[in-house]
Amino acid sequence: MSHSIGSRVPHRPLAAVIGTVLTALGMLTALVVPAQAADGPERGEAYMGMTVEKYEPGTGEAPNSTQATVEGVDVSSHQGNVAWSTLWNSGVRWAYVKATEGNYYQNTYFTQQYNGSYNVGMIRGSYHFATPDVSSGTNQANYFVDHGGGWSRDGKTLPGALDIEYNPYGATCYGKSQSGMVTWIRDFLNTYKSRTGRYAVIYSTTDWWTTCTGNYGGFATNHPLWIARYASSPGTLPAGWPFYTMWQYTSTGPTVGDHNKFNGAYDRVQALANG
Template sequence: MLSHRSPSPRRRPKGAFLAGVLGAVLALLAGAAGTAAAAPPPAGERLKPGTAYMGAGQRVHGGPAAEDGPSLGALSPTTGVQGIDVSHWQGSINWTSVRNAGIQFAWIKATEGTGYEDARFGANYTGAYHAGVIRGAYHFALPNASGGAVQADFFASNGGAWSRDNLTLPGVLDIEHNPYGAMCYGLSTTQMRTWINDFHTAYKARTGRDVVIYTTASWWNTCTGNWTGMYSKSPLWVAHWTSSASPTIPSGFPTWTVWQYTSTGSVPGVSGNVDRNKFNGSRDRLLALANNTP
């Protein structure tokens, strides 16, 4: 009669056993490292597709214009209503520590182009919400990859939606120096204006909100030709890394709503450097922006 007992396992050589234990330990360490912050490539080095982040174009192009300025870190104006912006590069974030450090708002990378979704968007978006940080999503634009409406739909379907819950900001169109190639993505100023307007129109149709525009003065002035067509539609989030009392803003915008004043800030709960931002107004006005109220 056949036996239904499993055969006895073969005794593994001692060396093989130790190698297996070592492999398991290394795998655990690799998994833990995956949740930690990873340093972006050095300034001037190209990024891999899908890995761009706010200000990436300025670093890749080595600070293309003096008006954008170098990142001045601790010299920057850390008063007023403070915020940060993050992506997968910051790794795992302790959002409770972030909020306890006085950070009131955050924008979080959700998408890029037409097919990239940030690996840490879900964790960051829900973590910020539960910590009481007023948060929103941003889309890194690739105008050479598709039309603006296509990317707006992709963004709205993958994190860029909006709800009036006192903790959700309108989505952001991050449009800046191309970290992968030609500064203006190969588009003429007329084509770029059309692309931005199409993105705005499609995003508003999906969410009911005007998209916030993140850019620099040098990029906007060069690639849109000092366009004034968005000043009455979109709040401006300007990147100008400086210790000045106010940023240089693109032609065509009367004022700034958010100012990214450094790329080398530090905040408890976030590993490594993080972009620091200032809202142009009180917390009540920040809540008005979040809730779409006058």
């Protein structure tokens, strides 16, 4: 039935209008921030080694003395403002700071952590937590470099690190095939190299690397390996790498949880920083 001129169309109930607006806002938010598993962490909360203990429980054994080299730490927003002088006085000489995740998150404590470690005398670098299900490797490398992942030849800055590990938000391999994952990683590394002139460090575990890349060995020639294993030794390394450069050996260390060993004397840390 058509309405005559001047007839009134019934107003929608206020609750229905509010519901429509909230639905629209929810759809907009979904476009900006990727979804995560209902019972998992919020996007942006991931940090280096977050998933290692879950999938590869450690032995709780201390590193062998023969492998005890230069001590380092890695931090993220979970540590807040870090007591860098305390870490320095305990013998820590290098650090990595989370800069970014995916193409949607920047560490809110990055400035205090990145500059604070430098100011106390440490050689430091930044890392990117990869989420390959969200955007391309090229996109995330650019996001990383643009938001704290750059490099300068000042003798105190380590090359950026790609943190590629078990997915804390969903499928272990981020929904990618082994060849698809290798392609994603290659795109990230090539873009980082073209932007900074440095080969990025690769952080991972042997189990994840084997599962999700098919134990691909093609990056080992140029990219330093940062292996994660919470035990008395780093164990078997991924294919292609005859040695590790860094080893994350615990998530329960003093002052901040994640502690690492550099495979070499202090002058080798300096050499990596200098390229």
